[in-house]
Amino acid sequence: MAKxxxxxxxxxxxxxxxxxxxxxxxxxxxxxxxxxxxxxxLKGQKIHLIISDVNMPKLDGIGFVKAVKQLxxxxxxxxxxxxxxxxxxxxxxxxxxxxxxxxxxxxxxxxMLGAIEKLVLP
Amino acid sequence: MNSRQGSNVTRPxxxxxNPNVFEGGCGREMTRVSAYYPFGIGLLAGTVVFALAAGxxxxxxxxxxxVVIGAAATWHAVRQLSRPDQARPEDDRRAASGxxxxxxxxxxxxxxxxxxxxxxxxVWAGHLKSSRSQSEAAIGSLxxxxxxxxxxxxxxxxxxxSAEAAxxxxxxxxxxxxxxxxxxxxxxxxxxxxxSVNSKAAMLQKIQGLNRFIRELHTMVADVARISxxxxxxxxxxxxxxxxxxxxxxxxxxxxxxxRKLANLSGEIGGRIDGNVAVxxxxxxEACKAAEQSVREExxxxxxxxxxxxxxxxxxxxxxxxxxESAAVLRNSSGGIKAEISEAMVQLQFQDxxxxxxxxxxxSFDRFLSSIDEQEAExxxxxxxxxxxxAPFLAELRKTYTMNEERSLLNGSAEPSKxxxxxxxxxxxxxxxxxxxx
Numbered sequence: 437m438a439k440x441x442x443x444x445x446x447x448x449x450x451x452x453x454x455x456x457x458x459x460x461x462x463x464x465x466x467x468x469x470x471x472x473x474x475x476x477x478l479k480g481q482k483i484h485l486i487i488s489d490v491n492m493p494k495l496d497g498i499g500f501v502k503a504v505k506q507l508x509x510x511x512x513x514x515x516x517x518x519x520x521x522x523x524x525x526x527x528x529x530x531x532x533x534x535x536x537x538x539x540x541x542x543x544x545x546x547x548m549l550g551a552i553e554k555l556v557l558p
Numbered sequence: 559m560n561s562r563q564g565s566n567v568t569r570p571x572x573x574x575x576n577p578n579v580f581e582g583g584c585g586r587e588m589t590r591v592s593a594y595y596p597f598g599i600g601l602l603a604g605t606v607v608f609a610l611a612a613g614x615x616x617x618x619x620x621x622x623x624x625v626v627i628g629a630a631a632t633w634h635a636v637r638q639l640s641r642p643d644q645a646r647p648e649d650d651r652r653a654a655s656g657x658x659x660x661x662x663x664x665x666x667x668x669x670x671x672x673x674x675x676x677x678x679x680x681v682w683a684g685h686l687k688s689s690r691s692q693s694e695a696a697i698g699s700l701x702x703x704x705x706x707x708x709x710x711x712x713x714x715x716x717x718x719x720s721a722e723a724a725x726x727x728x729x730x731x732x733x734x735x736x737x738x739x740x741x742x743x744x745x746x747x748x749x750x751x752x753x754s755v756n757s758k759a760a761m762l763q764k765i766q767g768l769n770r771f772i773r774e775l776h777t778m779v780a781d782v783a784r785i786s787x788x789x790x791x792x793x794x795x796x797x798x799x800x801x802x803x804x805x806x807x808x809x810x811x812x813x814x815x816x817x818r819k820l821a822n823l824s825g826e827i828g829g830r831i832d833g834n835v836a837v838x839x840x841x842x843x844e845a846c847k848a849a850e851q852s853v854r855e856e857x858x859x860x861x862x863x864x865x866x867x868x869x870x871x872x873x874x875x876x877x878x879x880x881x882x883e884s885a886a887v888l889r890n891s892s893g894g895i896k897a898e899i900s901e902a903m904v905q906l907q908f909q910d911x912x913x914x915x916x917x918x919x920x921x922s923f924d925r926f927l928s929s930i931d932e933q934e935a936e937x938x939x940x941x942x943x944x945x946x947x948x949a950p951f952l953a954e955l956r957k958t959y960t961m962n963e964e965r966s967l968l969n970g971s972a973e974p975s976k977x978x979x980x981x982x983x984x985x986x987x988x989x990x991x992x993x994x995x996x
Contacts, residue, residue: 447910448698453903456705460712460900491914491960520911520960522992531996538994542907545900547993554995 471495490519697909786825793818
């Protein structure tokens, strides 16, 4: 059974690029345009991994990760931050919130898929 | 407020020779500002080019580049104007001479500048916002179409693979499996025909074996005829001898006559048997001829069928091989095209970065207007108006930045063109594509 990945980004093009890449790799994909939208998409779903942007309207990536870690169902779901931010301080914020990896945009497909394979449990 | 209203209103001096005291009009700046009009025009022209390019599905990046370069140049102009310590020599000379300049005489002032920027900046910001929106929509549409193409290619390759594949994985519907099954079935048909022909040949041999019995019957009939002749001869001799015996031989003569009759009768029966055997023999010969003809024809039919089936199977195999080869070529080509499109889609991530840069530029426009408002508020409170200090402004701008190339540009450690190239090409600056695991 294919694993499901939730992609969270306010950029439509980034969501579509990610969606195409992940579907080609055999994953099912759900999309959300910000942190709030993503939290609503989590309900009633079985999500195996989350890829989230940091700078988003309504609820940013760090706030979203913190909120996800409060949900019993998704407490241990791995989260990858995908962002243009590359400052160490921001990375530390992501790590403190509960993210498992930090990928700087623009991502390279091989690296992104490698990170996902490493984090998604078989 | 019109910049030329009231001569008692102090004019904003974003540039001046003495940084501590506001000295009134600075009409010189009009000359300097006018020098930057081309950049503003460049910004507007870039916006128009961008809109046209996006509308026609053309090269959006070119228009966007115009917009960004125009906006950057304009911002550069604003920064130059706001520096208090970079007076031009002719400005200093003019200030030292105490001569008023033309613009001062015309009554330009700080509220006038405030009015000017409040009118112009939102227009520029609107153009940038519009450019960003159009860029986002166009790139979004492009990635959606690319995504659709990739999905269609996936479906085509899957269908082609399914049609070509051996039957084990898909219920035996694959082309190769259908061919193998047809070959097996047709082989069984040919085997059945061959078996039938062989049975007929065996039956023919058995019929031909009856000839031996016919020959034996002929021999037996000949034996019967010879015995009949000898018996008749013997009865004739007996009759002769009986007539010599006279009256005593009369009875014997009767017996001899009866024996002759029996001999004749057996001779006739032998003849009839011979006739019937001949008829049977003829029937057997004809049956054998018919059977031989049938076997020959069936052998010919089987041979023709085998050749036809072999020909059909060869053609079918040729077609199958061509289809399989074509499917493999299609699959490889599709895979290549898909990889190319996927790579192209990955490159489209530049839009997200450009969008963020433009968004930060919009924010800095707002901040600039706020700074002008603050300066005007200070002026209205009657306090000496300090020159606009770029440091806190830039520090605040820096806080909005997310990319290293933006920070590098601000620090002056990277050329804008190189930075832009890095964001498009991805990796050179800012750790693009880096993965950090926690």
